[in-house]
Amino acid sequence: MKTLKAGTRLKSAACDTEVMVIRTRPEPVLLCCGGIEMIAMDGQKAGEPDAAFANGTLVGKRYVDEGDTTELLCTKGGKGSLAIDGTPLAVKEAKALPSSD
Amino acid sequence: MNIVMALEMAAECHPDRIAVTSGTNSLTYGALLRAARTAGAQVRDSGCRHLGLLDINSLAAPVAIFAAAYAGVPYVPMNYRLTRPELEGLLARIEPAFLVAAPAYVDGLSMPAGNRVVSGGDFLALAQSDAPPVTEAPGAPSDVAVQLFTSGTTGAPKAAVLRHENLMSYILGTVDFAGADEADAALVAVPPYHIAGISAVLSSTYACRRMVQLPNFDGATWLDLCRKEAVTNAFVVPTMLSRVIEHLDATGESGALPAMQAIAYGGGKMPPQVIEKAMAVWPAVDFTNAYGLTETSSTICLLGPDDHHLAFTSNDPEIRRRLHSVGKPIGTVEIAIRGADGRTLPAGEIGDVYVRGGQVSGEYLGVGSLLDAEGWFPTRDRGCVDAYGFLYLDGRADDVIVRGGENISPGEIEDVLRLHPAVSDVAVVAMADEQWGEAVAAVVVPRSGAAPDTAELQDWVRQRLRSSRVPVAIRFREELPYNEMGKVLRRMLKDDFRATEPA
Numbered sequence: 001m002k003t004l005k006a007g008t009r010l011k012s013a014a015c016d017t018e019v020m021v022i023r024t025r026p027e028p029v030l031l032c033c034g035g036i037e038m039i040a041m042d043g044q045k046a047g048e049p050d051a052a053f054a055n056g057t058l059v060g061k062r063y064v065d066e067g068d069t070t071e072l073l074c075t076k077g078g079k080g081s082l083a084i085d086g087t088p089l090a091v092k093e094a095k096a097l098p099s100s101d
Numbered sequence: 102m103n104i105v106m107a108l109e110m111a112a113e114c115h116p117d118r119i120a121v122t123s124g125t126n127s128l129t130y131g132a133l134l135r136a137a138r139t140a141g142a143q144v145r146d147s148g149c150r151h152l153g154l155l156d157i158n159s160l161a162a163p164v165a166i167f168a169a170a171y172a173g174v175p176y177v178p179m180n181y182r183l184t185r186p187e188l189e190g191l192l193a194r195i196e197p198a199f200l201v202a203a204p205a206y207v208d209g210l211s212m213p214a215g216n217r218v219v220s221g222g223d224f225l226a227l228a229q230s231d232a233p234p235v236t237e238a239p240g241a242p243s244d245v246a247v248q249l250f251t252s253g254t255t256g257a258p259k260a261a262v263l264r265h266e267n268l269m270s271y272i273l274g275t276v277d278f279a280g281a282d283e284a285d286a287a288l289v290a291v292p293p294y295h296i297a298g299i300s301a302v303l304s305s306t307y308a309c310r311r312m313v314q315l316p317n318f319d320g321a322t323w324l325d326l327c328r329k330e331a332v333t334n335a336f337v338v339p340t341m342l343s344r345v346i347e348h349l350d351a352t353g354e355s356g357a358l359p360a361m362q363a364i365a366y367g368g369g370k371m372p373p374q375v376i377e378k379a380m381a382v383w384p385a386v387d388f389t390n391a392y393g394l395t396e397t398s399s400t401i402c403l404l405g406p407d408d409h410h411l412a413f414t415s416n417d418p419e420i421r422r423r424l425h426s427v428g429k430p431i432g433t434v435e436i437a438i439r440g441a442d443g444r445t446l447p448a449g450e451i452g453d454v455y456v457r458g459g460q461v462s463g464e465y466l467g468v469g470s471l472l473d474a475e476g477w478f479p480t481r482d483r484g485c486v487d488a489y490g491f492l493y494l495d496g497r498a499d500d501v502i503v504r505g506g507e508n509i510s511p512g513e514i515e516d517v518l519r520l521h522p523a524v525s526d527v528a529v530v531a532m533a534d535e536q537w538g539e540a541v542a543a544v545v546v547p548r549s550g551a552a553p554d555t556a557e558l559q560d561w562v563r564q565r566l567r568s569s570r571v572p573v574a575i576r577f578r579e580e581l582p583y584n585e586m587g588k589v590l591r592r593m594l595k596d597d598f599r600a601t602e603p604a
């Protein structure tokens with residue numbers, strides 16, 4: 001369990017996935033990718049994705065939890081899928097703004 | 102959170118897509134990332150504390166923005182049109198700097214000994230060499246990514262600082278990652294030292310969109326480049342759009358831009374006639390008005406294509422006037438209008454525009470943060486929000502004319518005078534007045550062949566506005582002094598009235 005912080009970057013211990021926390025809740029959460037808890041950017045890989053959490057992540061996609069309290073930006077895609085406290089995160093459909101620059 | 106994240110993601114996803122085109126040269130996103138990392142190592146190892154740019158737009162500019170982040174120093178693009186003493190002042194303020202500069206801009210300047218100067222070409226060669234690159238950007242999200250000297254119509258230029266977290270808050274809040282198509286191309290005509298020049302690089306990179314640079318703007322070249330490079334998106338300041346329209350009017354040539362999908366504009370007040378004309382010339386193009394400041398990491402409000410269309414085709418004056426609005430705040434920022442006593446004003450009342458959000462820096466070197474305890478930044482713009490939530494700007498707080506305690510905005514008087522058939526351009530400024538403290542004065546540029554007289558123009562205003570709005574003095578000029586971004590230099594006009602007796 002970790003208390004997340006907006007702006008923090010984490011990587012998967014099971015695949016190439018990297019994320020950045022966009023917003024989060026104040027309580028500690030168990031954030032996993034591929035079924036293994038995500039680690040600091042300089043951490044060591046600890047295995048392969050669990051088959052139950054192997055739907056993959058896509059770079060640039062936003063992932064949110066059920067209650068829409070935590071949002072992650074995938075900064076590098078991988079084979080594992082993201083989950084908080086055992087519940088998979090869903091891709092958030094972005095509302096595109098017109099290009100202004 | 103660091104701006105290089107945008108480039109690393111783009112290079113990971115679309116390494117072979119062209120990032121930027123300058124003349125006949127291009128860099129892919131993969132090559133831009135390698136160049137930024139390699140140049141970053143050189144800058145870091147030089148021991149310099151800033152990466153400066155004193156040059157027109159070129160491939161070196163986007164490389165330098167990201168190279169500075171990899172070196173862990175602020176990127177400081179400077180206005181190459183400044184006078185020699187002004188430039189020498191800035192160069193002393195950023196010493197020791199790794200300075201990318203065209204020889205023409207630094208020849209004969211007294212250069213601080215700690216500044217290392219390389220040309221744009223040499224910088225690119227360095228960036229594309231086999232020297233060892235930086236693998237990871239150092240530092241924290243709160244480190245300064247960009248330092249911009251504000252145009253400073255009064256006093257010495259202030260150095261606005263934009264932190265990585267400010268710029269990335271703007272990018273993540275407004276741009277869809279890899280949202281651009283392979284064929285998309287954005288024309289960048291603003292200079293690299295303008296906030297829109299910075300945000301163009303960051304937004305395009307995060308969208309994985311190709312940038313096409315136009316270093317020296319003129320209307321004909323802009324049109325040519327749009328066609329030659331099949332440009333789909335362009336950002337212009339109002340003066341640029343005026344020049345393009347003037348060129349079409351003068352030559353009678355076709356304005357056809359087959360690939361163009363969207364034109365965004367900002368950086369100053371858009372004359373209603375110009376945007377209406379542009380919408381008529383390019384009916385299939387989506388227009389967006391973007392309002393933002395250097396201190397807010399670019400855009401904070403948008404008037405989007407749907408609102409433009411609705412306003413343009415409406416007969417209801419309340420809807421139609423939205424073409425004069427800068428739209429609504431983007432989702433990640435809030436706007437408030439405050440009165441002189443600091444309380445929030447109701448819809449429709451004009452006051453000071455305040456803004457709050459992650460992208461708002463509101464901070465200058467040596468001055469500190471101008472944010473209040475709740476995070477609100479005073480933009481120094483005047484304006485009001487209507488009942489529908491649209492923001493209307495009403496000039497700069499510094500330009501308001503205070504006549505006997507009454508606040509008068511130059512904008513409404515200028516709008517009225519501009520409608521006079523003999524008036525081509527106009528600026529309204531304050532002049533000292535014994536009785537009222539300040540009085541309204543106007544500088545008018547007559548249309549060619551026309552010779553309006555003072556009494557006629559005063560009558561014109563008197564018939565349309567309150568008597569306090571009638572200029573007591575009117576001067577005629579062949580043209581108004583503008584800075585290169587199309588902003589009227591009101592201070593110079595005020596000096597005119599200070600130096601001589603009223604007409």
